[in-house]
Amino acid sequence: DGGITQSPKYLFRKEGQNVTLSCEQNLNHDAMYWYRQDPGQGLRLIYYSQIVNDFQKGDIAEGYSVSREKKESFPLTVTSAQKNPTAFYLCASSIRTVNEQFFGPGTRLTVL
Amino acid sequence: AQSVTQPDIHITVSEGASLELRCNYSYGATPYLFWYVQSPGQGLQLLLKYFSGDTLVQGIKGFEAEFKRSQSSFNLRKPSVHWSDAAEYFCAVGAIQAGTALIFGKGTTLSVSS
Numbered sequence: 001d002g003g004i005t006q007s008p009k010y011l012f013r014k015e016g017q018n019v020t021l022s023c024e025q026n027l028n029h030d031a032m033y034w035y036r037q038d039p040g041q042g043l044r045l046i047y048y049s050q051i052v053n054d055f056q057k058g059d060i061a062e063g064y065s066v067s068r069e070k071k072e073s074f075p076l077t078v079t080s081a082q083k084n085p086t087a088f089y090l091c092a093s094s095i096r097t098v099n100e101q102f103f104g105p106g107t108r109l110t111v112l
Numbered sequence: 113a114q115s116v117t118q119p120d121i122h123i124t125v126s127e128g129a130s131l132e133l134r135c136n137y138s139y140g141a142t143p144y145l146f147w148y149v150q151s152p153g154q155g156l157q158l159l160l161k162y163f164s165g166d167t168l169v170q171g172i173k174g175f176e177a178e179f180k181r182s183q184s185s186f187n188l189r190k191p192s193v194h195w196s197d198a199a200e201y202f203c204a205v206g207a208i209q210a211g212t213a214l215i216f217g218k219g220t221t222l223s224v225s226s
Contacts, residue, residue, distance in 0.1 A: 004155075033213055040121075042202065042218035043156075047160050056211065090155055097213055100146055103155035 002027045004104035005090050011109045013085075021076045021107050023091035031097050032074035035059060037088040037106075046089075049074055050097055078109065085111045114139045116205050118217035125193050126225050128182030133220050134189040145186040146208035146214065147177055151199050159201075162186065173197070198224045 004025045022045045025032065034046040042071050044073075045058030049068040063082025068074055078085045092101040115138040124210055125131050139157040144163050160171025167179040177188045186203060203217040 027126050032215075035216075040218070043216040045213055048213045079130070088153075092156075098144055100158050101156075101204075101214060102158070104150075105155045106153070 002095065003039060004091060004093055004102055006089075006104035006107050009105065009107060011107055013109070013111050015111055016080045018080060019078050019109065019110070021078065021079070021089055021091075023074045023104060024072055024077065024095040025074075025102075025104075026072060027093055027102060029093035029095055029102070029103070030092045031099075033092040033094075034058075034066065034074070034076045035090040035092065037090060041074070043059075043108065046076065048097070085109060114124065114143070114170070114205055114207060114212075114215045116215050116217040118201075118202050118220050120202055120220045120223045121218075122223070124223040124225055125197055128192050131188075131190045131193045131200070133203075133222070135186045137149050137184055137186065137203075137205045139184075139205060139207070140224060142181070143175075146204040146206070147186075147188050148202045148204065148216075149199050150219075152204065156202060158159070159188070159218060173202065179209075190208075193224055195224045195226065198222055 033048040035043040044060050047066045047092045049055035065077045090106045091104040094101045119134045146161045147159040150156045155207045160169050162169050162179045195202050200219045200221050202219045204214040
């Protein structure tokens with residue numbers, strides 16, 4: 001089945017630790033995205049990538065980093081510089097940025 | 113700059129009643145428009161999309177939406193709501209030129225009463 005996988009579904013980390021969230025797609029999509037979701041705030045774009053080895057900052061990139069070494073993979077690292085990292089993180093992909101996005105099931109990160 | 117507004121944060125509808133969720137956008141040219149649905153703790157699922165052509169688009173789960181250029185709106189409708197429709201709904205707008213990600217509204221939470 002084609003789709004987007006995010007792992008793990010729940011992640012717990014201590015304050016001050018970096019943590020990497022996984023996102024893999026087998027849809028052969030060029031574009032991939034990371035969103036953060038907090039109650040009442042909708043989806044806020046963290047980073048997106050239109051092609052391998054290229055990515056752009058979204059609205060709330062501070063404290064996050066990404067890489068796009070393979071078309072299928074777009075991991076997100078939440079660094080210790082992110083002041084409020086506890087949130088629900090969604091990964092998505094699309095054929096191109098103008099097309100509809102397909103979403104993964106999300107990872108809920110809790111920083112203790 | 114593009115923007116999307118969903119004026120209603122929370123709507124409650126009786127089961128079997130009709131539903132309309134509002135979405136207004138700001139964009140200089142004809143945008144690409146989308147509606148998504150999200151159940152608690154899940155990812156988003158595409159309900160329908162508008163790129164061009166017929167301004168009334170049909171989607172999954174019995175939903176439809178109408179693009180009204182004069183009102184800069186893309187409202188989502190369903191003639192008869194089921195309890196399973198309770199979820200959060202997001203409207204999104206995309207630019208025709210490639211290179212910019214979709215802009216999402218803040219969402220409308222739908223509750224269904226029996």
